Amino acid sequence: MVDTVTNGAPHLVEADRLTKYYGNVVALNEISAHVNAGEVTCILGDNGAGKSSFIKILSGSHQPDSGRLLVDGEEVHFASPRDARAYGIATVYQDLAMVPLMSIWRNFFLGAEPRKGYGPLRWFDVATAKRIVRTELREMGIDIRDPDQAVGTLSGGERQSVAIARAVYFGARVLILDEPTSALGVKQAGVVLKYVLQARDRGVAVIFITHNPHHAYPVGDRFVILNRGQSLGNFAKSAIDQQELVRLMAGGRELAELEHELEAIKAEVG
């Protein structure tokens, strides 16, 4: 059971025993986690662990079958991603929720277009949009030659960075990152992790979903480990070291068994 309150203040976001079924498959079984402003909570798990279902509930795409979701200690119900966004919860999806054929500036403001003018004749303030995109990306150290470029022409790391810059720009209090480093090379993954810390230092609460404990451990303050819809534990950084995290991730005993088998095979072959 997770405590609802630290130092008298409620957590920024708290998931309390969330459960989700797809038909008769239990995707999530009473998963609890929380995150505070200026902290990174990592949700770790292998493929099929329930990470995606978990963030879809937090971001309003899916609704839980039972359990509560609390923002600032108040229970909330998200009917759509728009509701979650209204609470300052922004999600950077694995597929980045960007439209490849659309330009960077169109994507950056998609769903939150700045407008000017009056009444029904309000139009998309294109000049402002382009200017903001250029300055925001430059501040994050992203070199965008031309905001008119289609997003489909950017590299994976560039797209990821644009998506994070977008969420931070829109005043996200909570940033949910879905496997931001999984498709990237070592160097680009490092760049993305740096943006994660930058967002954290600006007081954003970050929920970082990954299957890679080596990416999670250096940036995380708290770790929730999922396995086949079950929680294997919820640890503060002080309560767990990297080896233990890796071991839990890999399924602990199963890995030991696998190693044992591999040893046996080696002995036979050798």
Add this chain to the structure above:
Amino acid sequence: MAETAAPSVQPDERLVRVGPLARLLTRPDIGAFLGAVAVFFAFGYFARAVNWIGDPAIAAGWTDQAAQYGIIAVPVALLMIGGEFDLSAGVMIGSSGLLLGYLTTHAQMNIWPAMVVVLLFGLAIGFVNGITVVKTKLPSFIVTLATFFVLQGVNAAGTLKLTGQTAIQDIDTASGFNAAHRFFASDLTHYSFKVKVLWWIGITLVGGWLLAKTRFGNWIYSAGGDPLAARNVGVPVARTKITLFMMTSGVAALMGIIEAIELRSMQAKEGIGLEFIFIICAVVGGCLLTGGYGSVIGTFFGAAMLGMVQLGIIDAQWDSNWTFTFQGAILFGAVMLNTLIRSRAQKAR
């Protein structure tokens, strides 16, 4: 990819400088513009006997034809960019015109309130198309094909039952007809440029502005480009698509009003076959069949091109049966060009 957050970022050495010409060639509407210019001068040569280029009456002829295609092609293009088709856009001209004819000649309504009813009817059909596509997730190709056939039957059977003929006549006996005729179907100049051409230009400008300069335009691109991503960032994709279907049927109803007033009668089979012409205009204008990309201005030139072909073949004294062959060739050429442009626009995908 920059490694540090330093404000001065090294430009990527792998980036090739793109010249203004190459950049221009990635625009979706440039092909349609060049094609329209080429067709214009081609008939300038082949139809030189009737002074194709210099005679304003010739231009009045093909712009009238182009307007007939271009007015509905604008919302059809927006709908295609939004990722959907409307095959009922052609038959809607007939349905709307016949409804106007019925209301004014049989129900004795004044023509202006009758127009309001017809426009509401158009919006309602569009709403039915849209809500069906969104709710059932069936391809709009199939849903609107069904609407097409349903309306085709209603038009023919309803007209026959009412009049005993295949057309509703005497729409010009309606009260308020003369004012309506001036507004929708009169000649602008003594060369008989039609006021319809102004409607075409006006609707193109509104459509182009909507797509390029409004929030709704951004939603149209995203609804066709990647509806799931769009929903994830809070775009009301379903609402956007339903609105586009309503715009298409609504404009088709407007076209039905224009034709009914212009012709003073309405054939039961009016408009059938035009649904594909609208789609050709949009494709020539750079719209991808898969959605997410296209241009209203390009569609304008696409309509101009098809209008010129339609009348140019007659003016060049060729057998007018070749019109279809030309339309097919234009469509094929446009699709090839679009494929090339799209692969440029997202080459790193």
